Amino acid sequence: MTPSAVSAADSPSPIAARFAGLQEQGRMALMPFLMAGDPDLSTTSDVLLSLQENGADMVELGIPYSDPLADGPVIQASAYRALSAGTTPGRVLEMLSGLKGKLTIPVILFTYSNPLLNRGAEEFFADAAAAGVCGLVVPDLPLEEAERLSPSAQAHGLDLVLLVAPTTPADRMQRIASASRGFTYLVSVTGVTGERVSLENRVSSLVADLKGCCPIPVAVGFGISGPDQVKQVKSWGADGAIVGSALVKRIAATEPISAAAQAGEFCRQLRQAAD
């Protein structure tokens, strides 16, 4: 196909393009998660750049919410600190706008339904796209509710990433993977976010099932605590690994001034494990 024949809707999104590039190199995507505004947005901005420098292929950025029911204690506490520091969706997007040109890896926002719907989905998508956001993960928006929003997200150039859980039946998994954009987010544990000592072995077959049913990349998240589990996820054939609570905990345990360096160091270890 000549470039002129490719319409905007057909061209791969930044997230899809990034996965395609990595797949060509036989590498797995490393996708750290952090909570915007914990402890403050200027630290978040520094950490984002540090993650990029230290091998992150994409980053998942949490919008803090008062009632995060898919999150375990570490991310709940992080959201609480971020809200206490006055973080709002608007300020998070302003911070991202300020990083344009510097932060070049795709940014995926992790937000619960209510802050999104409260702003109005259309407006939220438009503002997020304007701030350079490439995709959205909404943990309390399952397939049935996401189907109404996905076309509008796509019209703004945003990938609405859907989640598959260990409890998802096979036929439903197929429908989710077909409707998901950018990648499919495979929740690796039956439970909330947070580090686990070991990952359930059934995740291995879920990765295979997902890859077998749909060409879209599969990234595994929830429960990955460090380099060893990143390796494990890679050995299962996943296209990406998402590391959240383990990074959030490290950022929280350090002074804001050294957060970027700490996060970068941890990211480098994860990068080595992913390659």
Add this chain to the structure above:
Amino acid sequence: MTSTLPSQPTDADLAVNARPSDRGRFGRYGGQYVPETLMPALAELELAAAKAWKDPAFTAELNRLLRSYVGRETPLYEAERLTAHYRRADGGPRIWLKREDLNHTGAHKINNALGQALLALRMGKKRIIAETGAGQHGVATATVCARFGLDCVVYMGAEDMRRQALNVFRMRLLGATVQPVTAGTATLKDATSEAIRDWVTNVETTHYILGSVAGPHPYPMLVRDFHAVIGEEAKRQCQDSFGRLPDVLVACVGGGSNAMGLFHPFVQDKGVRLIGVEAAGDGVETGRHAATITEGRVGVLHGAMSLLLQDGDGQVQEAHSISAGLDYPGVGPEHSYLREIGRAEYGAVTDAQALTALQLVSQLEGIIPALETAHAFAWLEQLCPTLSDGTEVVLNCSGRGDKDVNAVAERLGNELGA
């Protein structure tokens, strides 16, 4: 107040198959905003409930236990002295109380807890979790779990545990584990979030007995249907007592389960006024209240789209009420729908008005209502002067006030035992 004026509901709006639709929606409200992990369990629950209602063995067992264990049917009691209190020179309404406070465990909550426990048994789930605010739903759930030998964990806000110490002890006596929740405001909202997190983690072995007509589909429908026995009995009892339908139904609304249970069999009887009474706390103008329908905007909390107390960025706000059972920033989606289509009316009364009503009813009728229920009684102050002679009013006396005696004494400045 919400700005849009309700229109007249059509028959199609009120049809049972529109409440909810097959997508779990009451108009725009309801739905399933939950982590994917729970979606198969919600589908399983919906299917199990549909099968159970069609199974004569299930309904026979439910009805047998409602009769012999819960103590149904509950009386429709003519509150003669309360009626006299509101009587004017030109007459006034007659007030009837649907005595849900006489149920085993002291409130309507056991209707739903019993029904869902029977469903859990059918689904082969041996571990039960629940959230509780005032402790009435927790006690009801602990009770049915004891009755059926099921493991029971009840999530309760630490602040509510302090306010409702007696119910905490009752649950423990019944063999339940009461899990304190200190996150957020340490009240019902946070206890519900924590119960959902437990369910996400243990969904394959656990059934979540949600205690209100809130949460993701099918809960608003399921919980309503188990409480609809309140309205079904009341309808029959009105016929027996005064030979026709009542004119007005009044019930308190936190999440809204006792109100939905009473309203449901009357929703299509358009001549019957339906009035829900919310908690205005210190007063809606102070911002310290739980009057979700009066003051809320459309949002998503705990799996459902409904009206919600939230700030400009969609962060859920703290609710405030003297009544732990009404201290919730959300409300069941069907109430938001009934308000929107103009089928039901909602008002709010303050802590102080509820306390006054609690004392009035105690002294006039020898019935100490729960603080939640006292909100419905308090609405009579403004309702009764507007009603013509002979108007038949049925108020859902949803729970008894024994659990609140300490809190009321504290508020009124009396030392118990002095």
